[in-house]
Amino acid sequence: MSEEPVLLCDDSGGVRTLTLNRPHRRNAIDEELWRALRDALTDAGNDRSVRALVLTGAGGAFCSGADISGGLSAAHPMYRMRTLSEVTVLLHELPVPTLARVSGVAVGAGWNLALGCDLVVATPQARFSQIFARRGLSLDCGGSWLLPRLVGLQQAKRLALLAETIDAEEARSLNLVTWVVSAEEIDDFVARLAARLVAGAPVALAQNKALLNEGADRTLRDALANEARAQAVNFATADVPEAYSAFKEKRAPLFTGRWAVPNSRPSHRPEGSTCGKQ
Numbered sequence: 087m088s089e090e091p092v093l094l095c096d097d098s099g100g101v102r103t104l105t106l107n108r109p110h111r112r113n114a115i116d117e118e119l120w121r122a123l124r125d126a127l128t129d130a131g132n133d134r135s136v137r138a139l140v141l142t143g144a145g146g147a148f149c150s151g152a153d154i155s156g157g158l159s160a161a162h163p164m165y166r167m168r169t170l171s172e173v174t175v176l177l178h179e180l181p182v183p184t185l186a187r188v189s190g191v192a193v194g195a196g197w198n199l200a201l202g203c204d205l206v207v208a209t210p211q212a213r214f215s216q217i218f219a220r221r222g223l224s225l226d227c228g229g230s231w232l233l234p235r236l237v238g239l240q241q242a243k244r245l246a247l248l249a250e251t252i253d254a255e256e257a258r259s260l261n262l263v264t265w266v267v268s269a270e271e272i273d274d275f276v277a278r279l280a281a282r283l284v285a286g287a288p289v290a291l292a293q294n295k296a297l298l299n300e301g302a303d304r305t306l307r308d309a310l311a312n313e314a315r316a317q318a319v320n321f322a323t324a325d326v327p328e329a330y331s332a333f334k335e336k337r338a339p340l341f342t343g344r345w346a347v348p349n350s351r352p353s354h355r356p357e358g359s360t361c362g363k364q
Contacts, residue, residue: 090107091107091122092108092116092118092119092122093106093119093122093123093126094107095126099281099284100135100137100284101136101139101140101277101281102133102140103140103142104127104130104139104140105142106141106142106143106144106148107143108144108153109143109144109146109147111150112150112191113143113145113147113148113150114149114150114151114153114154114155114196115149115151115152115153115195116152116153117166119153120169120173121169124169124173124176127173127177128176130182131176131179131182134343136182137182137283137284137288138182138183138184138280138284139182139185140185140186140276141177141184141186141187141200141203142186142187143188143190143196147190147191148186148188148189148190148191148200149192149195150191150194151193151197152194154221170195170227173227174227174228177199177202177203178202178228178299179296181292182283182288182291183205184203184204184205185205185206185207185279186199186200186201186203186206187207187276188200188206188212189209189211189269189272190212190213191212191213191214191215192212192214193215193217194216194217195227197215197216197229198227198228198229201229201232201236201262202227202228202232205264205265206262206263206264207263207264207265207266207267207272208254208258208265208267209266209267210253210254210255210268210269211269212257212263212266213251213253213254214251214252214262215249215250215252216229216233216245216249218246218249219246219247220249225246233246235302237260237261241260285338286341287323287325287339287341287343288325288342289325289343290320293319293320297312300312322345322346322347323344323346324346325339325342325343325344327346328342329341
């Protein structure tokens with residue numbers, strides 16, 4: 087175990103920031119860091135005070151992928167991949183909006199972790215690569231699912247088969263980066279963006295994220311059924327009447343996600359029933 091935590095966690099104003107903290111390895115992820123990520127994402131998903139999550143890296147890099155500096159592990163790859171897969175699913179299904187703040191390299195599993203976030207903010211100096219083929223490996227951390235949905239099959243094949251390194255502007259043109267912001271401005275930009283997400287209706291944002299994630303694999307009828315279910319959940323919160331009141335009063339709404347269905351006890355016997363009557 088290292089003396090410094092491999093993953094830093096900071097909470098501020100409803101925003102939880104997770105910082106990959108192995109700068110000497112450009113934040114390459116070893117087994118300890120995979121486990122720390124899994125535990126931190128599980129905790130974030132269960133903590134109702136967390137309204138948005140930022141994922142970033144320390145020391146001027148985002149993440150250079152899985153750490154292969156120690157050679158091949160003696161453990162069977164299935165066991166190693168299990169934790170990686172858990173992290174990928176937890177990030178994808180986290181019920182709060184997620185932001186990747188990328189500077190320096192985002193390579194291999196590191197890039198796919200960024201792509202697993204809902205929004206990606208990068209500096210012009212950021213560099214990206216699906217480097218797996220150069221290591222004799224295939225895509226992991228959800229890359230085979232994410233890339234075709236984000237860039238189309240042909241561009242996904244180009245990135246995976248050639249393992250090219252692209253810059254932030256090209257990544258943005260391919261819809262792999264949401265914004266490119268200067269290194270001097272990125273912290274303020276991410277903080278403002280996260281604050282906007284925190285101010286949003288938490289239940290509605292969670293529903294929107296799930297609907298969009300699920301919609302990629304569903305028919306129109308499936309999507310409509312899911313949307314109807316989601317709206318029923320939204321109308322059961324205090325956020326909908328709060329939004330209507332705020333609009334009428336020309337003020338900013340204060341969203342809480344609070345459940346607002348009256349807690350009335352149903353009668354054991356339906357009204358008008360003669361069951362049990364003598």
